[in-house]
Amino acid sequence: MPFGLVDCNNFFVSCERVFRPDLATKPVVVLSNNDGCVVSRSNEAKQMGIPMGMPFFRLREFDVEKRVTPFSSNYTLYADMSHRVMQLLASEVGDIIPYSIDESFFAVDSFANFSHDRAVQLSAKILKCTGIPVSVGVAPTMTLAKVACRYAKKVKGYHGACLIDNDTKRQKAIQHIDIGDVWGIGRRSLPRLKAMGIVTAADYAQLEELQVKRQFGINGIRTWQELNGISVVKAEDHDAKQSICTSRSFAEMVTTEEQLLTHVSNFAAQCALKLRQQQSVAQSVMVFVSSNRFRDDMEQYANAATVMLDVAASNTPEIVRAANAAMHSIYKKGVSYKKAGVVLSSISPNHAVQTSIFDTASEQRSRNDRLMAVIDKINSKNGRDAVHLASQQPDDAQPAKETPIFNNNLRREHMSRCFTTNFNDIIDVHV
DNA sequence: TCTGGGGTCCTAGGACCC
DNA sequence: TCTGGGGTCCTAGGACCC
Numbered sequence: 001m002p003f004g005l006v007d008c009n010n011f012f013v014s015c016e017r018v019f020r021p022d023l024a025t026k027p028v029v030v031l032s033n034n035d036g037c038v039v040s041r042s043n044e045a046k047q048m049g050i051p052m053g054m055p056f057f058r059l060r061e062f063d064v065e066k067r068v069t070p071f072s073s074n075y076t077l078y079a080d081m082s083h084r085v086m087q088l089l090a091s092e093v094g095d096i097i098p099y100s101i102d103e104s105f106f107a108v109d110s111f112a113n114f115s116h117d118r119a120v121q122l123s124a125k126i127l128k129c130t131g132i133p134v135s136v137g138v139a140p141t142m143t144l145a146k147v148a149c150r151y152a153k154k155v156k157g158y159h160g161a162c163l164i165d166n167d168t169k170r171q172k173a174i175q176h177i178d179i180g181d182v183w184g185i186g187r188r189s190l191p192r193l194k195a196m197g198i199v200t201a202a203d204y205a206q207l208e209e210l211q212v213k214r215q216f217g218i219n220g221i222r223t224w225q226e227l228n229g230i231s232v233v234k235a236e237d238h239d240a241k242q243s244i245c246t247s248r249s250f251a252e253m254v255t256t257e258e259q260l261l262t263h264v265s266n267f268a269a270q271c272a273l274k275l276r277q278q279q280s281v282a283q284s285v286m287v288f289v290s291s292n293r294f295r296d297d298m299e300q301y302a303n304a305a306t307v308m309l310d311v312a313a314s315n316t317p318e319i320v321r322a323a324n325a326a327m328h329s330i331y332k333k334g335v336s337y338k339k340a341g342v343v344l345s346s347i348s349p350n351h352a353v354q355t356s357i358f359d360t361a362s363e364q365r366s367r368n369d370r371l372m373a374v375i376d377k378i379n380s381k382n383g384r385d386a387v388h389l390a391s392q393q394p395d396d397a398q399p400a401k402e403t404p405i406f407n408n409n410l411r412r413e414h415m416s417r418c419f420t421t422n423f424n425d426i427i428d429v430h431v
Numbered sequence: 432t433c434t435g436g437g438g439t440c441c442t443a444g445g446a447c448c449c
Numbered sequence: 450t451c452t453g454g455g456g457t458c459c460t461a462g463g464a465c466c467c
Binding site: 031 | 432433436438439
Binding site for chain 1: 461464465466467
């Protein structure tokens with residue numbers, strides 16, 4: 001059964017442009033947290049030679065800064081726009097298999113029921129109803145659907161859709177695509193492939209299976225089969241995540257243990273919330289810290305520590321306490337910290353909690369769980385951290401800082417508004 | 432001055448067992 | 450000279466993705 005793929009073009013930039021139509025043909029970039037790196041580029045920005053992942057401050061060195069409109073990342077907006085696109089897609093094609101914030105696969109009964117015209121119409125409807133331009137690829141395997149989508153995006157004459165619906169087209173499609181641009185082939189494999197004389201996806205598809213297995217392992221084989229038209233990549237649901245991570249780089253270096261504990265408490269609380277939202281519990285709480293790896297002139301330090309809970313939990317106080325203990329065990333005085341994070345793992349559904357025979361706090365735990373349910377309800381109505389632990393010291397409790405805008409030690413100088421999710425940010429129309 | 436964040440899966444190697 | 454063999458489970462690190 002063939003697979004379809006809908007991929008939003010330059011997604012974050014496209015989201016910003018929906019509310020800034022004046023930028024429709026201008027070079028636009030969206031930056032990562034802290035306004036650090038370029039993570040989304042309009043076609044115009046790509047044509048200027050701005051690479052993905054380039055540090056924002058380098059734009060200045062390239063002297064293109066003045067011609068480019070930058071945005072700080074506005075994940076609330078992107079998540080909501082993504083939701084709209086996915087909902088519309090589902091209403092058009094039935095069951096969808098969301099893959100990332102800007103991509104979703106879907107099953108296609110047969111090519112007889114899904115013409116190129118139909119794919120073009122789908123793309124046009126999504127643009128019309130959400131404002132987001134998308135590309136549509138349809139092919140016998142997920143990897144080939146990715147290839148098709150790439151052609152849909154690159155070749156003007158295809159009108160945003162490409163079908164690889166017979167073997168002649170498949171052969172031709174893989175001959176004209178670099179092996180490095182294939183889904184599943186990463187940077188680390190490229191030198192080895194080059195040494196073997198493999199340049200295109202077709203070169204790779206023609207290798208002996210045994211050789212592929214030896215050189216590139218089971219994942220290499222999967223990609224090889226998929227390029228040859230044999231569907232092996234499974235469309236599995238990963239609804240419940242197996243690890244949950246919250247981490248940030250700091251706009252300003254952090255030196256005291258107290259400051260670090262505050263940040264780690266916030267990260268841990270955020271993780272615990274994500275955990276409860278997917279109705280799971282975690283047993284392992286890991287904390288990591290690191291100095292600024294770009295500063296050769298400063299002491300380098302990176303470390304991590306894990307605390308195992310006796311009984312898997314999802315309530316904020318317990319997760320925060322564990323994270324703080326882990327933090328305390330790795331804090332080193334005299335280091336300037338640039339980044340820290342909390343990772344929860346050993347995650348299971350919360351109806352299958354394995355209690356410990358040494359667990360003497362089960363009553364306290366169930367009290368905590370009830371308390372969290374109430375707090376979550378309050379916070380979902382009144383804003384994240386409306387109720388919080390004293391150790392968190394969330395955004396609005398921070399001392400006000402001078403410009404540039406700092407929010408919990410995060411730089412966001414080019415932030416757009418939450419046009420679609422916050423009443424105070426709804427766009428004004430002046431007639 | 433300024434360099435992102437959040438995931439999944441596989442593999443190799445160690446610990447342990449009989 | 451020559452130091453079992455086979456299995457499981459766990460974990461850290463690597464590779465990949467967007």
